[in-house]
Amino acid sequence: MGDGGIHLLCLTASSGVPLYCRSRGTSRQLPFSVIGSLNGVHMFGSNQDVLLAGTNTENANVVWRVFSDSVTLIVLSLYESATDVYLNKLLENVFSAMVLLVGLEDLVNIKNVERLKRDLRACYKLIDSFLEMPERTGDLTQCVDCVLVQDGSVLQDCLDTFTQAAQSNFGCIMMSGKVVVATEKWWRLAPQDVMMLAWLVASLIPCTSRDYPVYLPQGSPTVPHRLLTFLLVPGVEVCILCGPVPSLQEVERELVERFWKPLAEPLKACLRMQVRSFPASVPLDRGIIGLLLINREQSKCLYTVQANPSEDAARQDIYLPLDRRRTALRSFYTLAISRYFPVERDDGKTAHYEEFQAGFTHHAVQCYTVSEDHKCYGLQTGQHQLFILFRSEVPTFALRNIATKTLLVFTKEWAF
Incomplete structure (x- = not known):
């Protein structure tokens, strides 16, 4: 299947008839035998009253989701950075894209498979945009990317x-x-x-x-x-x-x-x-190379991996490649909401994608990570979440102070 890549499969839930297959990062399509096996093992589990949600192999992650008891979506990722949180949100976005352009009625009551296949072609560009490494984060945060x-x-x-x-x-x-x-x-x-x-x-x-x-x-x-x-x-x-x-x-x-x-x-x-998502007059610490600010009440976010574009342009080689910045910031966001920051559910209660460490009854409000080429810091208040990507030379003890001041700039001076 090649090194790196992601495959998305869409099939009818009742009969397993393929509706489409989309891929990124690899020129090879999945063989029909592999598609049949991935769907077959899920259908076998369903017939035995077992919900197969996902599995990990040595070099791949696979997630299954059935929507409206009508459409089965399967995603197979060969990227190490593809977490279960990201893959599940990807499948939710893909089904929403299908509803957006085809309508729920035609997806729930499939009367003519060949006609549905033709209708779904209108969704390909939108679906492919979710498979790419985007310059936005709405696919992951489910918030609206904005510009100040x-x-x-x-x-x-x-x-x-x-x-x-x-x-x-x-x-x-x-x-x-x-x-x-x-x-x-x-x-x-x-x-x-x-x-x-x-x-x-x-x-x-x-x-x-x-x-x-x-x-x-x-x-x-x-x-x-x-x-x-x-x-x-x-x-x-x-x-x-x-x-x-x-x-x-x-x-x-x-x-x-x-x-x-x-x-x-x-x-x-x-x-x-377009590059920074906010005016150059917004003061930022020079150690910041990327940030994601989420207004939780209004479901809006600001996102950039070129927080100081003039400094990036002045350097012969960008300190950290932009793709690496995107991956690092998105991975840190996923880590934070998975393990530390509570997630609001539809019933008004809070939940975690993963259980917090045993013995802790409180919710974390700040977290950070340190790696060889960057550092990350995240904090949340009742209304906002802020995730910052720093240069590695920024002292770890200074991260909290810089993040707190940055949040004040956006929430007090710019009222985001």
Whole structure:
């Protein structure tokens, strides 16, 4: 199967008929015999009233999930950094992507397998984006990746009036799959729905405007809505969710230029935040090379692995390659929420992906790790979680102080 790679299999739960197979990091597809064996062992366990959720071999991790008693998703990863937490979230995202573009009804009541296969092709680009090593973390945190900009209030006012003029309450400005500003009703959508919409827009081929039918996996899985998007400046789009009216041509012809042409410069300024996700005026310690800040109440996050891009550009060789930074920060986040930080469940209680060490009844609020080429520090409050990636030369005793000051900058001065 090659060195490194990830394989995603989708089959009907009742008969095991393959619907599609997607891969990353390897040019070889899984043989049909392997696909049949992976599904067969799961079906055998199910017939014996045994739930086979996952297994680890010497060089691979495999996770099985059945959704709506209709679709079986199997992921096989050959990457050492792929944890069970990540793989389970990957399968949840993939099924949500299928619901987003096909609708839950066609996935639950499969009447024509060949037709469903054709319909699912529309999901491939979105599904493949979840298999890649992204420059966002919403797939892992289930929060919406955001960007902080200087002219946020100006853009917000224009967005609110533009959305109302387009006969909708749901709108946002988006850049590379990250939300710049959004209407109040947009933020009231289920966090997973907002995250999926952002990933969908980022996965589509850039175009001037589009009228895209979508289902909301949490809010409206069986009734479609229209997602209208308009390119304001290269790299920045405005999106609205609406019903049968207005038409795409009507909004594009009568509203887009009237509302957004006067704001061309603030919109172009958003692109300067693409690497860092927040303005250069936000002060950060030079030892920080990456961070992930999560607003737990609003399900929003800020993420970057180029916290000080000017210093990275000044060095002939980047201190730590960007892919390595992404892997390190995502792995630390997974470790923290798996072992130390409680996870809010739907019933309002807290739970851990793994049990905390025996004998401890309290919840950890800070944790850190030290490796040869970097250090990580995480802390959480009632509203926020902050995970920071440091250069290895930063003294371990200074991590807590730097992290605390960094959190204050974003929560007090910028009110994120």
